[in-house]
Amino acid sequence: MTARRILMTADAVGGVWQYCLDAARALSASGVEIVLAVLGPAPDAAQRAEAMALRNLSLVHLDAPLDWLVEDEAELDPLARQLDGLAGRTGVDLIHLNAPSQVVGLGQSRPVVAVSHSCVITWWRAMRDGPWPAEWDWKHRRNRAGFNAADVVLAPSRSHAEALKAAYGEIAGLRVVHNAVRPAPESSSGKEPFAFAAGRWWDESKNGHSLDAAAADCAWPVVMAGNTEGPNGQALDLRHAEAPGVLSSDAVREMMARAAIFVSPSLYEPFGLALLEAAHAKCALVVSDIAIFREVWADAALFVDARDAGAMAKALNRLIADPGERQRLGEKAAERAAAFSLERQCRGLLDAYRAATQRHEQRARPAVALVE
Numbered sequence: 001m002t003a004r005r006i007l008m009t010a011d012a013v014g015g016v017w018q019y020c021l022d023a024a025r026a027l028s029a030s031g032v033e034i035v036l037a038v039l040g041p042a043p044d045a046a047q048r049a050e051a052m053a054l055r056n057l058s059l060v061h062l063d064a065p066l067d068w069l070v071e072d073e074a075e076l077d078p079l080a081r082q083l084d085g086l087a088g089r090t091g092v093d094l095i096h097l098n099a100p101s102q103v104v105g106l107g108q109s110r111p112v113v114a115v116s117h118s119c120v121i122t123w124w125r126a127m128r129d130g131p132w133p134a135e136w137d138w139k140h141r142r143n144r145a146g147f148n149a150a151d152v153v154l155a156p157s158r159s160h161a162e163a164l165k166a167a168y169g170e171i172a173g174l175r176v177v178h179n180a181v182r183p184a185p186e187s188s189s190g191k192e193p194f195a196f197a198a199g200r201w202w203d204e205s206k207n208g209h210s211l212d213a214a215a216a217d218c219a220w221p222v223v224m225a226g227n228t229e230g231p232n233g234q235a236l237d238l239r240h241a242e243a244p245g246v247l248s249s250d251a252v253r254e255m256m257a258r259a260a261i262f263v264s265p266s267l268y269e270p271f272g273l274a275l276l277e278a279a280h281a282k283c284a285l286v287v288s289d290i291a292i293f294r295e296v297w298a299d300a301a302l303f304v305d306a307r308d309a310g311a312m313a314k315a316l317n318r319l320i321a322d323p324g325e326r327q328r329l330g331e332k333a334a335e336r337a338a339a340f341s342l343e344r345q346c347r348g349l350l351d352a353y354r355a356a357t358q359r360h361e362q363r364a365r366p367a368v369a370l371v372e
Contacts (some may be wrong), residue, residue, distance in 0.1 A: 003094035003111070005033045009102055011066050012043040014119055014200070015273050016098050018249060021051060022181055026346035030055040034299055035090045037083065039102075040066040046248055060086060068099040068120060069231055070208065073138040080105030086342050087112045094353055100146030100153065101139070107268070111360035113352055114150035118270050119143055122163040126268040127205055132309075140168070147171045151356035151363070154349075159292040160270035173359060177279060177348035178296075179271045181341050183280035189238070194221045195258035195316055196283070198252050198274045202230030205268035206239070207288065213309035214265075215240040219320045222263070225252060256281040258328055265306035272296065279337035284329035286315050300336035 006027070010020040024034040033056045043051065051059045084107045087095055090112065097103055100114040109365060114261045121140050124132040132140070147153050147164075153172040155161035161176050201208035201224060208224060215222035216239075225242040232286045247255070252274075256262060260279035263286045271292060279300070287293045288306030304315045319326050 002011055004031065005035070005092045006094050006096050006353070007035045007037060007083065007090065007092040008096040008257065009040050009083070010036050011040045011098075012038055012047055013041055013066070017043075018181065018273060019179060019201065020098065021054065021346065023056055023349060024057050024182070026342040027180070028054060028189050030346055032350075034058070035060065035086070035092055037062050037086060038070065039064045039079070042186065046052065048331075050249070058090075062086070067099055067139070067142070071135070073110070073142060074334050076101060076142070080100065080107075084109075084189065093104075094356060096349075097146075097150075097352075101142045103146035103149045104142055108364065110155035110355070110357040111151045112149065113152045113154060113356045114146055115154040115156075116160065116164055117156060118160075119164075119167075121167045122160070122270075123205060125163065126168055140296070144168050147174075150261035152352050152357040154307060154352055157295055158251050159295050163270075173355070175348075175352055175355070177345060177352060178340050179276065180342045180354050181271055181273055181280065182279050182342065183337075191260040191282075191326075192261055193259045195261040196223050196225070196245070196278070197263040197265070197287070198225045198255075198309075199264075199266070200230070201226050201228045201236045202234040204234070205266060207265040207267050208236045208308050210306055210309045210312060211263060211265045212238045212241045213235075214312035214316065215298050217310070217313035218316045220224055220261075220316070223255065223259070223318075227256065240322055247270075253277060253281070256283060259283050260330075261316065262294065263284060263312075263316070264293070265312065266290065267306065269293070276337055279333035281332045282330040284326040285333050286319065287310070296340070297333070297336060300329070300332040304341055352368070 010016055017083050036057055036059050038061045062082050064082055065075050067076055072199045096113045098115050100116055103112055103114050153171050154175055154177050156179045158176050161174055199206040222241040224238055225244050225247045227246050228236045254280045262283035264275050269292050285301035286302045289303040302315055305311050
């Protein structure tokens with residue numbers, strides 16, 4: 001049986017928001033209805049309008065915190081009751097949760113798919129040596145419990161799937177469904193002489209300080225859009241790059257359409273949606289040399305040691321001085337991006353929903369005793 005009405009969780013403060021809307025857009029075209037339950041801060045007016053413009057989608061805001069913004073695990077416990085109640089009221093066939101911690105405590109009446117878009121444990125293992133802080137033990141334990149309870153677990157890349165297994169051990173029902181985005185519009189005026197980057201720069205794994213340092217030696221302006229102040233006091237002071245602050249998704253896409261080069265200096269990234277958007281816009285890509293970017297971009301990007309600001313500036317200036325190479329890389333990136341289509345992602349999600357439904361039925365069916 002194929003699920004036709006899905007409860008999907010979202011948040012309005014990160015890339016999961018755009019993932020949910022793009023996935024909902026593709027699923028809707030296949031006849032699937034989405035009940036989108038937003039946790040954490042409420043969507044702003046622009047986000048709400050964007051969501052409500054989609055057919056087959058209803059939007060609900062739950063008074064529930066995001067797992068990465070709480071220190072006390074008990075704050076997450078009421079969520080299961082809220083989700084079970086919402087699932088019952090809306091008559092959904094399946095629950096799609098965009099964090100494994102959200103599975104904990106759910107009733108067993110519906111199939112559950114859990115997606116790990118990112119997690120602090122894999123972040124720690126990528127960014128630090130040694131064990132994670134003891135106060136994070138509950139995060140590891142809760143995610144592990146979510147993996148165990150879900151019928152299917154999804155990762156957005158093979159690299160992140162391997163990181164999950166390294167951090168948590170084997171995970172039953174683990175699958176890879178690569179992310180996808182709507183193609184950004186091409187600029188009618190052509191590419192302009194600047195490099196663009198977008199991210200939550202307060203997060204040290206986004207490595208904004210290295211790109212800002214590289215901007216000092218770059219022949220073109222480097223524009224770094226995004227928040228420089230985090231929810232727990234983290235901050236990055238940009239000294240050399242242009243910093244327009246947080247832009248709407250439409251404004252980011254417009255900048256990508258204009259930018260000749262897009263840069264991602266991330267040191268930890270389970271997929272990298274912004275890169276995919278930029279590739280659709282035919283930006284030449286300059287990216288950090290990490291496993292996920294090698295997996296997705298192969299020969300369609302210029303890879304650099306992003307911890308080395310001088311090497312990053314050298315790579316940018318190399319492309320600035322070579323318009324033919326910029327064009328070649330931009331076209332190669334767009335060609336590569338076309339393989340990560342919303343239609344492909346939708347097929348992967350529908351396959352995961354069918355597998356979750358089948359596994360749920362098998363897990364619920366009582367064992368049959370042998371009769372001699």
